[in-house]
Amino acid sequence: MEIxxxxxxxxxxxxxxxxxxxxxxxxxxxxxxxxANEAHNNIVLDLSGVEFLSSSGLRVLVTTLKGVRxxxxxxxxxxxSQRAIDxxxxxxxxxxxxxxxxRESAIASY
Amino acid sequence: MPPTKTRPRLTLHSQxxxxxxxxxxxxxxxxxxxxxxxxxxxxxxxxCQLAVCEAAENIILHGYRKKGGDIRVTTRSRPGxxxxxxxxxxxxxxxxxxxxxxxxxxxxxxxxGRGILIMRRVxxxxxxxxxxxxxxxxMRKRVRPSKS
Numbered sequence: 001m002e003i004x005x006x007x008x009x010x011x012x013x014x015x016x017x018x019x020x021x022x023x024x025x026x027x028x029x030x031x032x033x034x035x036a037n038e039a040h041n042n043i044v045l046d047l048s049g050v051e052f053l054s055s056s057g058l059r060v061l062v063t064t065l066k067g068v069r070x071x072x073x074x075x076x077x078x079x080x081s082q083r084a085i086d087x088x089x090x091x092x093x094x095x096x097x098x099x100x101x102x103r104e105s106a107i108a109s110y
Numbered sequence: 111m112p113p114t115k116t117r118p119r120l121t122l123h124s125q126x127x128x129x130x131x132x133x134x135x136x137x138x139x140x141x142x143x144x145x146x147x148x149x150x151x152x153x154x155x156x157x158c159q160l161a162v163c164e165a166a167e168n169i170i171l172h173g174y175r176k177k178g179g180d181i182r183v184t185t186r187s188r189p190g191x192x193x194x195x196x197x198x199x200x201x202x203x204x205x206x207x208x209x210x211x212x213x214x215x216x217x218x219x220x221x222x223g224r225g226i227l228i229m230r231r232v233x234x235x236x237x238x239x240x241x242x243x244x245x246x247x248x249m250r251k252r253v254r255p256s257k258s
Contacts (some may be wrong), residue, residue, distance in 0.1 A: 055164055
């Protein structure tokens, strides 16, 4: 799994690629909580390169979402891969996240 | 002469790995192999991989509690049907007895409990047996052949 983040004026865009399971979800959690600790509460998650997303990865997404929503932020998903979409839908979390067809529109939505 | 009924060919794949999170990808590859042997498409194979990965994660984290052990996964493939057996020697744990998902509000989404939901949604059957010191979890997925 690879994580890259890019900070904009009001938004931070985090690109996650590869496999997100219980072996790697801890790294994603650290990266996202570090951003939240720096008051980056408007998060765009670019999941276009996610090849596998287990419930451990979904747990990190939900935990982050709950944390930033408490302070008026949000986690929005940009161009998730079909595999990321399938995992989110199977876990019944599709109603939770706003999904955008591309990164630019997700960033502009804040 | 009466027509003879031939049973669809069975393809077996099996692998035993140490109960470590780093081994999950290897188990997924095995399930993919089994799913392909059953004629499943990529999305169905991925769904099966997710379900088996969730079960294996449970065994590693909650069964063995990261104290070590082995997990054996065996796939049995027939056209349109995949059976996956997951065997471990951790203390008894029956994931089929976990309570069904409760309703939840968008303002307070559940953090955990997604794994068993994925397993139930993907698989057509999930059976648990305890035999001797072994947990045996059997999951079965069937896909009707397309009419095209």
